[in-house]
Amino acid sequence: MSPLLQVEGLARQYRLPRQRPLGPPQQVQALQGVSFTLEAGRSLGVVGESGSGKSTLARLVMALEAPTAGKVWFEGRDLHALPAGELRRARAGFQMVFQDPFGSLDPRQPVARIVAEPLEAQRIGTPAERRERAGEMLAAVGLRTADLDKYPHEFSGGQRQRIAIARALVTRPQLIVADEPVSALDVSVQAQVLNLMQDLQDRFGLSYLLISHDLAVVDLVCDEVIVLHQGCVVESGPAERLFRSPEHEYTRRLLAAAAGAGPSFHDGGDAPRAAAADRSTSPRESPR
Ligand SMILES: Nc1ncnc2c1ncn2[C@@H]1O[C@H](COP(=O)(O)OP(=O)(O)O)[C@@H](O)[C@H]1O
Ligand SMILES: [Mg+2]
Numbered sequence: 001m002s003p004l005l006q007v008e009g010l011a012r013q014y015r016l017p018r019q020r021p022l023g024p025p026q027q028v029q030a031l032q033g034v035s036f037t038l039e040a041g042r043s044l045g046v047v048g049e050s051g052s053g054k055s056t057l058a059r060l061v062m063a064l065e066a067p068t069a070g071k072v073w074f075e076g077r078d079l080h081a082l083p084a085g086e087l088r089r090a091r092a093g094f095q096m097v098f099q100d101p102f103g104s105l106d107p108r109q110p111v112a113r114i115v116a117e118p119l120e121a122q123r124i125g126t127p128a129e130r131r132e133r134a135g136e137m138l139a140a141v142g143l144r145t146a147d148l149d150k151y152p153h154e155f156s157g158g159q160r161q162r163i164a165i166a167r168a169l170v171t172r173p174q175l176i177v178a179d180e181p182v183s184a185l186d187v188s189v190q191a192q193v194l195n196l197m198q199d200l201q202d203r204f205g206l207s208y209l210l211i212s213h214d215l216a217v218v219d220l221v222c223d224e225v226i227v228l229h230q231g232c233v234v235e236s237g238p239a240e241r242l243f244r245s246p247e248h249e250y251t252r253r254l255l256a257a258a259a260g261a262g263p264s265f266h267d268g269g270d271a272p273r274a275a276a277a278d279r280s281t282s283p284r285e286s287p288r
Helices: 054-061 085-093 111-121 127-142 145-149 155-171 187-204 215-221 239-244 249-258 271-280
Strands: 004-014 024-040 043-047 068-074 094-097 173-178 205-211 223-228 232-238
Touching: 004 054, 024 054, 024 068, 024 223, 024 232, 043 054, 043 215, 054 173, 054 205, 054 249, 068 187, 085 094, 085 111, 085 173, 094 155, 094 239, 094 249, 111 127, 111 145, 111 155, 127 215, 155 173, 155 187, 205 215, 215 239, 215 249, 223 239, 223 249, 232 249
Parallel strands: 043 205, 043 223, 094 173, 173 205
Antiparallel strands: 004 024, 004 068, 223 232
């Protein structure tokens, strides 16, 4: 049987604006030669500092944009070669959770609509059935069916990320790609959301592709890890081994920095957390 997800020689180049009108176009190689396999029910962590290509990898795996080279196989199907209609149907099997629980939920839509949106995109069920499924998913992430008729601003950051997870789960995918899913949350809330993700993994037999600049997050959730540096995989292996006895110098530096021993290693510093703190005092964040 083919693995759930197989990535082979994935590369992505971006063209940057010319610096002079007739000057040479500038290119940035965001990702190159990335290969890995993720088996059903397992979790793969992707670590690396800001700009190492993590989000680019997520977008390519989600088929939100095309690679410059390489392939993404989902359940044995070459995603980037699928005709549009088949790709749309295949999307039921893989869904994404983004970093920003404030920006990723449409503030004008009630939660019922937000959570059911992937079902609507898939043209699955009647409106009543979709609402019912949305309610079940809210319950699965620890919210209430009564929350269906509320709007995103009525929830805290952690609750909004639960809503985003409910939306990702609503098509019953096998794979969730989570790009920094807890980085914007208060430290106290991060553990709750990570515990929820682990519970859901057992309950729904999920696989995670979990991207985080925070090594502790990946260590907690993931079986396997790949380390990205300047778009390349510099080391990969079981989380247990890689975090205890890293082989590559870059991985050692990441670990040392994460332990506070080296120059600070981060993805935009504490900005996401600081931004979350700012928002929590903004008028949008009404108490609940
Ligand atoms: N749409 C884009 N256009 C141009 N450059 C991009 C684009 N997306 C990402 N990049 C560049 O690709 C590199 C990797 O970015 P990204 O995947 O966002 O890294 P990470 O998520 O690890 O911080 C960076 O140098 C970034 O500036
Ligand atoms: Mg990123």
